[in-house]
Amino acid sequence: MEKVEKILETRELNVNMxxxxxxxxxxxxxxxxxxxxxxxxxxxxxxxxxxxxxxxGESLTYFQGLPLTDRLDYVSAMSNxxxxxxxxxxxxxxxxxxxAKFIRTIVGELSRISxxxxxxxxxxxxxxxxxxxxxxxxxxxxxxxxxxxxxxARLTVTYxxxxxxxxxxxxxxxxxxxxxxxxxxxxxxxxxxxxxxxRIWLKRTVGIGVISAEEAINWGLTGPTxxxxxxxxxxxxxxxxxxxxxxxxxxxxxxxxxxxxxxxxRMHELRQSNRILKQCLEKLPPGPVMAxxxxxxxPPKDFILKDMEHLIHQFIxxxxxxxxxxxxxxxxxxxxxxxxxxxxxSDGTGKPYRMRIRAPSFVHASVLSRLCVGHLVADVIAxxxxxxxxxxxxxx
Amino acid sequence: MLIDTSTIGLVxxxxxxxxxxxxxxxxxxxxxVNWSRLSSIWPVTFGLACxxxxxxxxxxxxxxxxxxxxxxxxxPRQSDCVIIAGTVTKKMAPVVRRVFDQIPEPRYVVAMxxxxxxxxxxxxxxxxxxxxxxxPVDVFVPGCPPRPETLMxxxxxxxxxxxxxxARWSMWR
Amino acid sequence: xxxxxxxxxxxxxxxxxxxxxxxxxxxPLEVVDVVSFRDQVSVIIKKxxxxxxxxxxxxxxxxxxxxxxxxxxxxxxxxxxPRFEVIYxxxxxxxxxxxxxxxxxxxxxxxxxxxTSLWAGVNWxxxxxxxxxxxxxxxxxxxxxxxxxxxxxxxxxxxxYPLKGPEKEWSGFAEVLEKAKKYRxxxxxx
Numbered sequence: 114m115e116k117v118e119k120i121l122e123t124r125e126l127n128v129n130m131x132x133x134x135x136x137x138x139x140x141x142x143x144x145x146x147x148x149x150x151x152x153x154x155x156x157x158x159x160x161x162x163x164x165x166x167x168x169x170g171e172s173l174t175y176f177q178g179l180p181l182t183d184r185l186d187y188v189s190a191m192s193n194x195x196x197x198x199x200x201x202x203x204x205x206x207x208x209x210x211x212x213a214k215f216i217r218t219i220v221g222e223l224s225r226i227s228x229x230x231x232x233x234x235x236x237x238x239x240x241x242x243x244x245x246x247x248x249x250x251x252x253x254x255x256x257x258x259x260x261x262x263x264x265x266a267r268l269t270v271t272y273x274x275x276x277x278x279x280x281x282x283x284x285x286x287x288x289x290x291x292x293x294x295x296x297x298x299x300x301x302x303x304x305x306x307x308x309x310x311x312r313i314w315l316k317r318t319v320g321i322g323v324i325s326a327e328e329a330i331n332w333g334l335t336g337p338t339x340x341x342x343x344x345x346x347x348x349x350x351x352x353x354x355x356x357x358x359x360x361x362x363x364x365x366x367x368x369x370x371x372x373x374x375x376x377x378x379r380m381h382e383l384r385q386s387n388r389i390l391k392q393c394l395e396k397l398p399p400g401p402v403m404a405x406x407x408x409x410x411x412p413p414k415d416f417i418l419k420d421m422e423h424l425i426h427q428f429i430x431x432x433x434x435x436x437x438x439x440x441x442x443x444x445x446x447x448x449x450x451x452x453x454x455x456x457x458x459s460d461g462t463g464k465p466y467r468m469r470i471r472a473p474s475f476v477h478a479s480v481l482s483r484l485c486v487g488h489l490v491a492d493v494i495a496x497x498x499x500x501x502x503x504x505x506x507x508x509x
Numbered sequence: 510m511l512i513d514t515s516t517i518g519l520v521x522x523x524x525x526x527x528x529x530x531x532x533x534x535x536x537x538x539x540x541x542v543n544w545s546r547l548s549s550i551w552p553v554t555f556g557l558a559c560x561x562x563x564x565x566x567x568x569x570x571x572x573x574x575x576x577x578x579x580x581x582x583x584x585p586r587q588s589d590c591v592i593i594a595g596t597v598t599k600k601m602a603p604v605v606r607r608v609f610d611q612i613p614e615p616r617y618v619v620a621m622x623x624x625x626x627x628x629x630x631x632x633x634x635x636x637x638x639x640x641x642x643x644x645p646v647d648v649f650v651p652g653c654p655p656r657p658e659t660l661m662x663x664x665x666x667x668x669x670x671x672x673x674x675x676a677r678w679s680m681w682r
Numbered sequence: 683x684x685x686x687x688x689x690x691x692x693x694x695x696x697x698x699x700x701x702x703x704x705x706x707x708x709x710p711l712e713v714v715d716v717v718s719f720r721d722q723v724s725v726i727i728k729k730x731x732x733x734x735x736x737x738x739x740x741x742x743x744x745x746x747x748x749x750x751x752x753x754x755x756x757x758x759x760x761x762x763x764p765r766f767e768v769i770y771x772x773x774x775x776x777x778x779x780x781x782x783x784x785x786x787x788x789x790x791x792x793x794x795x796x797x798t799s800l801w802a803g804v805n806w807x808x809x810x811x812x813x814x815x816x817x818x819x820x821x822x823x824x825x826x827x828x829x830x831x832x833x834x835x836x837x838x839x840x841x842x843y844p845l846k847g848p849e850k851e852w853s854g855f856a857e858v859l860e861k862a863k864k865y866r867x868x869x870x871x872x
Contacts, residue, residue: 132601132604133553133555133585133604133608135554135583139556139557139558139561140557140601140604159828159829160600160827160828160829160830160831161598161600161601161604162557162558162595162596162598162601163598163600163635163829163830164596164598164631164633164635164636165631165633165634165635165636165838165845166631167814167839168633168634168838168839168843168845169630169631169632169633169845172845180630181630183559184558184559184596184630187558187559187562187654188562203720204720206720231562234569235565246569247569247570250565250566250569250570250571251570251571253566254566254569254571257566267563267656268559268562268563268654269559269653269654327748328802330748330749330775331748331801331802331803332801332802332803333749333750333751333801333802333803333804334803344775345687345689345775346749346775347689350689351689351778352778363686363687363688364686364687364688364689365684365685365686366684366685366686366687367683367684368683368684368685369683374683374684377684378684381684381686385686438719440717440719440720441719441722441724441769441782442719442720442722443722443751443752443771443780443782445751452751454751454752454771456752456754456769456771458756460761466756467756467757469752469754469769471751471752471754471771475806475807475810476803476806476807478806479803479805479806480803483802504558505558505559508829509829599831599852599854599855600830600831600854602854602855602858603854603855603857603858606858606861606862614870615870632845632846633845633846633847634838634843634844634845634846634847634848635830635838635847637855642859642862643858643859643861643862644862645866645869677870
């Protein structure tokens, strides 16, 4: 008997997954140590999309740094822009007008919906539900069309500006947005009927990737990934920015701390975002969309083309950058994936001395080594999906 | 058996292709091979950065890449083409090259987006300034990111290129 | 099951200056300076007792900094002495207050104690800081480069590192270029 046991000695197997893998949401690489079908250890490798945005940001003025943020989390570029401009505005000490705040809230929530739709599409596709992918992209295209209406771009929008937004929204846009808010709540049940009580979906998500509330905070998780574990942490409520203190909304909190609850959280967030959109449409005040602080904000384009003074003013602001008070500031905003923080060290010139981006995906990717252990190989895919990472933001 | 083509009704439907009713077609091998190749380009599912999202949008229901016969494959060994969708970093370059090396001949490369074409806005220490530095690129699709329509135009251009090829199927190529 | 909450319960938010005062009381020799800018307070500290200070902030029930928002480095080349600072952004999810710790690290001895024993999520932040600035974290379980390849030379976010990278190409990429050059003769030209 002993002899047989010795012959059948087993050892762990190392499996490489990625960077070219359809389900790693970009270029994530995992090295799995597996014992049969069970995961013993996971080592994530990131950095395959490290473009040096932080270093590049130090060589550009505060205005020029804005387009870089689109390329961080390209799934919800609008939220990233908002995070950047809110941080820069706090540093400059300026306040955008009310209308701009409401417009930003609108586009921020639209971007949250489009992000969650793409997340649901890819997460479901990875787990094996192809139909959801096609349904979700239908509504996502609708939102991208709305974005196109306001700024002309689909993905990398660069619409918010330091001190407001690029241009005012048209009545046509507001009408189509109203139509969207009316129609969208009827679409959510369509996705839910596909997977909500689907036996395969339940088997693949319930009880997978469980992380308790204390542990989730300790790991630094944020956003729906944290709220799925029952922690009431939402920056829109904790330190409201833009118009979030003027609208009513609830924050969905999970109780079972697993992949299924995080999925349900995001579905509830879709409804809440829609609710915020509706309120913003009702409350949208008239007025300017750009703060009137000539020291820090660019003059309107019409004046530049007619007026010498404004042209010189614009030239100086663009080439030299504004004169910024010395100091350091960290401002976090709630992007669809979690907490996006910008930390600026200013040395008084027009360029940031240090631009640090605290990306939620970076922290979320690190927790993979904790989530996957003990589960089966197939659950790695579910775990990658549930933490909602984008590698552009993770590697910066 | 020799067919006397002068007496029977051969109809030239397009340049180089003749049809003998009811169902005999006379054409060159080049034409058949190129036609079959260009009607089913299978790219690798290989997204690098932002452009991958637009590539996905092009593959989804709204823009529907399938009607060109473009179906994404998970493995490079089953593919004809790789769409470099996004910024290629120096750390990623060996992987991209390896994926390309795994694709069987004939193979094609589409550089999608400004970053893949020239490095785009990222002139930094870890960014490759255009993936043509280490890959033979067939089609450059500019834009940051290109719209799905632009990518479609790029794929149609690739099809045009494939249509003009001569004797790439032959063993003496 | 999902519960929807409004988050309108009372909480004990402390003024950041009061938090800085508490740190000063507890560690009078460690605190170098307290700087306030736009309602945010940075406590500049010496690096030696960083773990003790963090443990105090983490465990004290009134402060209760359970969430480490961010850890990063800053290079003050030619601006400040010592050259580096490691920045800790701490946040309390329960009490909703925040504080920033700036730990000074000198160029001659770029080492600081790791706080991974307190917050598990700091692991990758410290690795990134090592990757970008070359600051070593003593007691870190797995201190390797994270974003750049293992055999990369230099620390990119230091101010004396050129934006476009050094003259010498990274060996891995140089290899790819060479390989591409070698294989170019097999490319089909039509």
